[in-house]
Amino acid sequence: MKRVKLVVAYDGTDYHGWQVQPNGISIEEVLNKNLSELLGEKIEVIGASRTDAGVHSLGNVAVFDTNHRMPAEKISYAMNQRLPEDIVVVDSCEVKGDFHPRKCESRKTYEYRILNREFPDPTRRRDTHFCYRDLDVEKMRKAGSYLVGKHDFTSFCSSHAEVGLSKVRFLYSVSVKKEDDIIKIRLTGSGFLYNMVRIIAGTLMQVGMGDIEPEQMPIILARRDRVYAGPTAPAKGLTMIGIEYL
Amino acid sequence: MKRVKLVVAYDGTDYHGWQVQPNGISIEEVLNKNLSELLGEKIEVIGASRTDAGVHSLGNVAVFDTNHRMPAEKISYAMNQRLPEDIVVVDSCEVKGDFHPRKCESRKTYEYRILNREFPDPTRRRDTHFCYRDLDVEKMRKAGSYLVGKHDFTSFCSSHAEVGLSKVRFLYSVSVKKEDDIIKIRLTGSGFLYNMVRIIAGTLMQVGMGDIEPEQMPIILARRDRVYAGPTAPAKGLTMIGIEYL
Known part of the structure; x- marks a missing residue:
């Protein structure tokens, strides 16, 4: 099991913000769906900044745990093959198991x-x-x-x-x-x-x-x-x- | 009758270029339609740069003749009330009757x-x-x-x-x-x-x-x-x- 940190850029125009919610598609939901498909596990990311609908990002951070053997550094490339063009993973790397995007300073x-x-x-x-x-x-x-x-x-x-x-x-x-x-x-x-x-x-x-x-x-x-x-x-x-x- | 020059900005992403053509909507077509409705005459603009599909503009030029008494300077404001948000008339003014956007130096x-x-x-x-x-x-x-x-x-x-x-x-x-x-x-x-x-x-x-x-x-x-x-x-x-x- 490893913890992976993603740096995520997006054009927020066509999303109902970061957080999963019933009445529209969110960045978090698109990441969860694509990570789950890519890694063959149910993935739920934890985001650093829960941006509102219409807000953009060049470097928001999301973290998740996986048992998949794919090196953390490769996940960004694999994800960008799947993601819509208004969301891009600009970096992926392994972090310590206690790293939390909102609780760490x-x-x-x-x-x-x-x-x-x-x-x-x-x-x-x-x-x-x-x-x-x-x-x-x-x-x-x-x-x-x-x-x-x-x-x-x-x-x-x-x-x-x-x-x-x-x-x-x-x-x-x-x-x-x-x-x-x-x-x-x-x-x-x-x-x-x-x-x-x-x-x-x-x-x-x-x-x-x-x-x-x-x-x-x-x-x-x-x-x-x-x-x-x-x-x-x-x-x-x-x-x-x-x-x-x- | 006066000749009016428009300076036109647009995000070309969702258009099939400047020129009117059968298989998709063009910048020229949207301008013609909105000018004709605004001025109550059939207007056909002459464009300076016939940009391709997907090309953008901050300052393309279009010219047309009208008998309407609306001052040329007001036409930009009136047009921007009507145009979709990816096309903006950033200036409008009266020019000499022999001004041609492609033929003038x-x-x-x-x-x-x-x-x-x-x-x-x-x-x-x-x-x-x-x-x-x-x-x-x-x-x-x-x-x-x-x-x-x-x-x-x-x-x-x-x-x-x-x-x-x-x-x-x-x-x-x-x-x-x-x-x-x-x-x-x-x-x-x-x-x-x-x-x-x-x-x-x-x-x-x-x-x-x-x-x-x-x-x-x-x-x-x-x-x-x-x-x-x-x-x-x-x-x-x-x-x-x-x-x-x-």
């Missing part, structure tokens, strides 16, 4: 992309959120800098999240930069609350429009109440970039 | 994108061509430099192109650069032959793999025979970037 990186120009770009409509109002990137950058460090992010967490658990998280970095017409908000942290990146992105957009001043960010954090932050930005702009295990 | 720019890494990226599968063999960008750049200037590009033209017409074209610039995992080949020229950009891209890929030396490019040009150049690279990697009228 890690740094996760997400990127939120905003296409900021007068008209939409049809070639980037699937992985960017379009905003025609001119956004002030400098203000967004300043606002983002207030989020770096250890904070209670209750204000930036969906009110549908589980009650009672700690909402304290550590953000290592928040960067905001514009490349051509696309503003990229990139966050690296020890962990993220439900919808946290999308709520931060929605709030930074309001800062960019001038509706919130950068200096209000510490106040919004201190309120510990979801109603003070901006709206949850649409899922399609969000990409899980990767996870580094420490 | 212009500089056209195309970009061919190659995702060059070990595994495909599902989020860029629609607008990049995937190549897992490591490509030598420096050699590709050198090879591309031999194509700049006025040449007979018969070797880089589909053998299905019309016979008898001049195959001499002028390339203002050829650039090859790698950004993250994507190699971008960008060509600006006075005009392009049928499949010319895709054949140049396919040839530069062979150069990048070491199958053709950069110094062979002048010889391939001089042969004036399609068989000496590399294969036609797939349509999905090609994007028409824009057209500047002189």
Whole structure:
């Protein structure tokens, strides 16, 4: 028996998110089905980031145990022969039997992309959120800098999240930069609350429009109440970039 | 009666190219239908670049005449209310009555994108061509430099192109650069032959793999025979970037 870690990239547009659920096809379900067929065993992966419907990934992590003798390194190639073209296993390797993608300490990186120009770009409509109002990137950058460090992010967490658990998280970095017409908000942290990146992105957009001043960010954090932050930005702009295990 | 110029962006993945044709839906057809409905007249656009099936655009040009009193500048907004999300009119303006998108002198720019890494990226599968063999960008750049200037590009033209017409074209610039995992080949020229950009891209890929030396490019040009150049690279990697009228 060995434990295998997969690094999984996907275009989330046509999926109902990572997690298996009754009303639509999920990334996890497609992986389970194809791994089970490939290895001749019933496989159920454990995912690191349970991304929402429409969210993309370049490096989500999934783990499973198998008795099959196929070397872990070959599984990525064998899986890519079977998977639909919007899911790709970009790496597979053996890990220790006690490795758990959510419980082991890690740094996760997400990127939120905003296409900021007068008209939409049809070639980037699937992985960017379009905003025609001119956004002030400098203000967004300043606002983002207030989020770096250890904070209670209750204000930036969906009110549908589980009650009672700690909402304290550590953000290592928040960067905001514009490349051509696309503003990229990139966050690296020890962990993220439900919808946290999308709520931060929605709030930074309001800062960019001038509706919130950068200096209000510490106040919004201190309120510990979801109603003070901006709206949850649409899922399609969000990409899980990767996870580094420490 | 006025002549209106549209600048049109599209994701070509789900279209059978620009030109109206019997066996599938085309960009031109969707524009004609929506313009005719919007303006209450039968409209038939004239396109600048008749891109192939699967080729994308950020700035193709189409022209038509109308008697409708709607200001030309408003037509882009009105059209974007009607068009499917994979076609966007990014600009509309009135032009002189003798303006013709193919006959007037212009500089056209195309970009061919190659995702060059070990595994495909599902989020860029629609607008990049995937190549897992490591490509030598420096050699590709050198090879591309031999194509700049006025040449007979018969070797880089589909053998299905019309016979008898001049195959001499002028390339203002050829650039090859790698950004993250994507190699971008960008060509600006006075005009392009049928499949010319895709054949140049396919040839530069062979150069990048070491199958053709950069110094062979002048010889391939001089042969004036399609068989000496590399294969036609797939349509999905090609994007028409824009057209500047002189």
